[in-house]
């Protein structure tokens with residue numbers, strides 16, 4: 001009798017869909033204040049390096065078939081490069097951000113004015129503190145919402161009402177991962193990757209129930225800002241230092257595309273922080 005062939009499990013074939021993103025070139029990037037544990041105004045910043053890395057990020061997104069719109073940066077607003085914080089755009093509805101820290105509050109009106117010049121069905125400025133896609137991740141039939149450091153449950157209610165989508169509130173507990181998108185990445189409408197220890201036990205239970213097949217990242221991947229990556233359904237633009245996560249993404253059929261924005265890490269942001277997605281509204285895919 002011949003031995004049975006070992007069972008081989010094939011990763012699913014992943015499909016990329018073209019996306020439209022908003023970025024802001026770090027022409028005014030610097031670290032002059034500290035509003036998260038990654039920022040140290042005493043550490044020198046090489047702005048030319050930050051710009052060069054950002055230029056590669058932009059070119060990489062475009063080379064993968066995506067459209068990049070850019071918002072002009074403003075002198076004196078060094079964190080504008082983190083355009084993911086500018087708001088939330090889903091299906092032609094946009095909500096511009098209201099920042100938690102006074103150091104960033106003037107960014108809100110700049111981004112709002114930029115959104116006002118876009119072809120949107122409706123635009124509203126957030127009434128509650130809301131740092132856009134930093135704490136809100138569109139995942140197909142729901143929005144995942146971070147709470148604990150920057151935005152509150154009342155912001156989650158406001159977002160749920162405006163976009164007419166349920167917001168699943170997830171409490172963040174580690175100050176290094178102060179925005180949801182530093183600890184969790186949506187890969188497609190049914191797949192996420194996250195670092196469990198960044199979440200409260202209750203939030204972990206919710207994530208385990210919603211995403212039993214999630215990719216679980218370890219601390220090394222999380223501190224490399226690996227979860228602060230961006231997926232188009234197939235390609236995952238990710239920090240090259242997140243080697244464990246990169247291997248797991250490959251095993252699951254995704255195609256990791258390493259992009260180094262380490263100079264911007266001095267401001268506390270990675271790849272995803274630099275990118276706001278203008279989502280189309282789909283009920284079954286995070287498009």
Ligand SMILES: CN(C)C(=N)NCCC[C@H](N)C(=O)O
Nearest residue numbers: 036082084134179267269273
């Ligand atoms: C998800 N995104 C956008 C981020 N995590 N943003 C980085 C913001 C960095 C900024 N110095 C701040 O602390 O607000």
